[in-house]
Amino acid sequence: MTTRLSPPSSDDIHSLKALLLEKDKRISLLEEQVRLLRHKRFAASSEKSDEQAELFNEAEAAESLPEDDVDVIPDDAETETIQYERRKSRGRKSLPADLPHVRIEHDLADADKVCECGCALTHIGEDTSEQLDIIPATVHVLVHARLKYACKACESTVRTAALPAQPIPKSNASAGLLAYIATAKYQDALPLHRQEAIFKRMEIDIPRNTLANWMMRSGELIAPLIAQLDSELRSGKIIQCDETPLQVLNEPDRPASSQSYMWVRRSGAPDHSIVLYDYAPSRAGSVAEKLLKDFSGYLQTDDYAGYHAVGRKDDISHVGCWAHARRKFVDAQKAGTSKDKKTTRIGKADVAISYIAKLYAIEKQAKDASSETRRQLRQEKSVPIFSALREWLDKTLHSTLPKGLLGTALGYLNKNWEKLVAYTEDGDVNIDNNLAENAIRPFVIGRKNWLFSATPRGAHASAAIYSLIETAKANGLEPYAYLREVFARLPSISSDDELQALLPWNVSLV
Numbered sequence: 001m002t003t004r005l006s007p008p009s010s011d012d013i014h015s016l017k018a019l020l021l022e023k024d025k026r027i028s029l030l031e032e033q034v035r036l037l038r039h040k041r042f043a044a045s046s047e048k049s050d051e052q053a054e055l056f057n058e059a060e061a062a063e064s065l066p067e068d069d070v071d072v073i074p075d076d077a078e079t080e081t082i083q084y085e086r087r088k089s090r091g092r093k094s095l096p097a098d099l100p101h102v103r104i105e106h107d108l109a110d111a112d113k114v115c116e117c118g119c120a121l122t123h124i125g126e127d128t129s130e131q132l133d134i135i136p137a138t139v140h141v142l143v144h145a146r147l148k149y150a151c152k153a154c155e156s157t158v159r160t161a162a163l164p165a166q167p168i169p170k171s172n173a174s175a176g177l178l179a180y181i182a183t184a185k186y187q188d189a190l191p192l193h194r195q196e197a198i199f200k201r202m203e204i205d206i207p208r209n210t211l212a213n214w215m216m217r218s219g220e221l222i223a224p225l226i227a228q229l230d231s232e233l234r235s236g237k238i239i240q241c242d243e244t245p246l247q248v249l250n251e252p253d254r255p256a257s258s259q260s261y262m263w264v265r266r267s268g269a270p271d272h273s274i275v276l277y278d279y280a281p282s283r284a285g286s287v288a289e290k291l292l293k294d295f296s297g298y299l300q301t302d303d304y305a306g307y308h309a310v311g312r313k314d315d316i317s318h319v320g321c322w323a324h325a326r327r328k329f330v331d332a333q334k335a336g337t338s339k340d341k342k343t344t345r346i347g348k349a350d351v352a353i354s355y356i357a358k359l360y361a362i363e364k365q366a367k368d369a370s371s372e373t374r375r376q377l378r379q380e381k382s383v384p385i386f387s388a389l390r391e392w393l394d395k396t397l398h399s400t401l402p403k404g405l406l407g408t409a410l411g412y413l414n415k416n417w418e419k420l421v422a423y424t425e426d427g428d429v430n431i432d433n434n435l436a437e438n439a440i441r442p443f444v445i446g447r448k449n450w451l452f453s454a455t456p457r458g459a460h461a462s463a464a465i466y467s468l469i470e471t472a473k474a475n476g477l478e479p480y481a482y483l484r485e486v487f488a489r490l491p492s493i494s495s496d497d498e499l500q501a502l503l504p505w506n507v508s509l510v
Helices: 010-042 051-055 059-064 175-186 192-201 208-221 223-235 285-291 305-311 322-334 348-365 371-397 405-415 417-425 434-450 456-474 479-492 496-500
Strands: 072-074 148-150 158-160 238-247 259-267 275-280 297-300 316-319 343-345
Touching: 175 192, 175 208, 175 434, 175 456, 175 479, 192 208, 208 223, 208 456, 208 479, 223 275, 223 456, 223 479, 223 496, 238 434, 259 285, 259 434, 259 456, 275 285, 275 456, 285 305, 297 305, 305 316, 316 417, 322 348, 322 405, 322 417, 348 371, 348 405, 371 405, 371 417, 405 417, 434 456, 456 479
Parallel strands: 238 297, 297 316
Antiparallel strands: 072 343, 148 158, 238 259, 259 275
């Protein structure tokens, strides 16, 4: 006896189709993630897009193409011609003229100064060439001789010359030594245990814990100068912010594996550049509110939620970052389908990137212009691009899966639209948050070498010293020379005017 199976109902067929559609979407998302991970693992790390996609100039033309992401542009498609500067010569650069020059003469032997005809050769000139030589760091001891005077008549008065105020009282570390150690660790990313080994090769025994204590004392020494820089930063009209993880082993009531953060604030205006680092045990929005207390003006950040509460204040205009928006489209582009050899596929991510490339081209054109000229140029050229991009975004947003990389990029652009276009209001505001990201990079590089901070006190000291070094660099000062000047003069400062004179833009280093 055979059993006949009843045909599936229409509801069952609909459910199966819906299930298969969901699985297809899931597979597409996973394949996209795999392609992106493979690209990040094996391809170049640069965010630059494919050359053809970068040169594609007619983003508006995409609106007339099919809605699915299979737009095809032939190899001979018309593109915008971009003029590149001629690459400078790769020849050897001349050595700095202000370096000490040691003359070494190479003369002929007396026998070679006689011609074959028997006449003596006459000196007619010379050929010169240069070599760069280096003498390893020299160490010497500063002997402070405090002269003493006494009265021989009554033998009751003895006076000794006072010792000038020192960076660390009762320590044998000079201002120059402290500046050397700080620059080596925080500028050159040389951990203290390696510096300890270097000093041992010089037959100088300075334990690592002593070096660490000196850096913490130095961080406390420069606290008044950091406070002055913080006041200057808050009184400006533009602040860019970013943050990066930091592990601190011995934080009270927290396990050693807990993740803390180093926050960075940078003035966005070109004059009086200030870079300040701040250690905090969390990434909470309350930290951002504390760091930006009493500030009014433009706050430029990525879309991290910790800045949202501050950005909503009436006296703050929250500006977005086009570099972050572009980065998401670049990820979507990298995870897209592969390209065949004869044609270049221009997808939705490529269209968005081409729009953003136009915005950056305008910024490059206005790089050396005045603030007002830059604002006018943005209003004339960038604002129309925003109109076209907004129209394309509204059309594309609802025809793209929101969970994919492209959907995420479109959603980021849509969510942050008002903040992303706000930079056109003022010529001093940047198109992106790259200044803050670049400022935090030295800390990230150093962290790869010294890995963590042992205590919160050490993390605060690192933040203070990083702040002085990066602010000095932003104002064109050599870090070691500036730190040496600060460590030498700061202990004897007694007035606000003297403190102001130590700000990087007020210091003249000979």
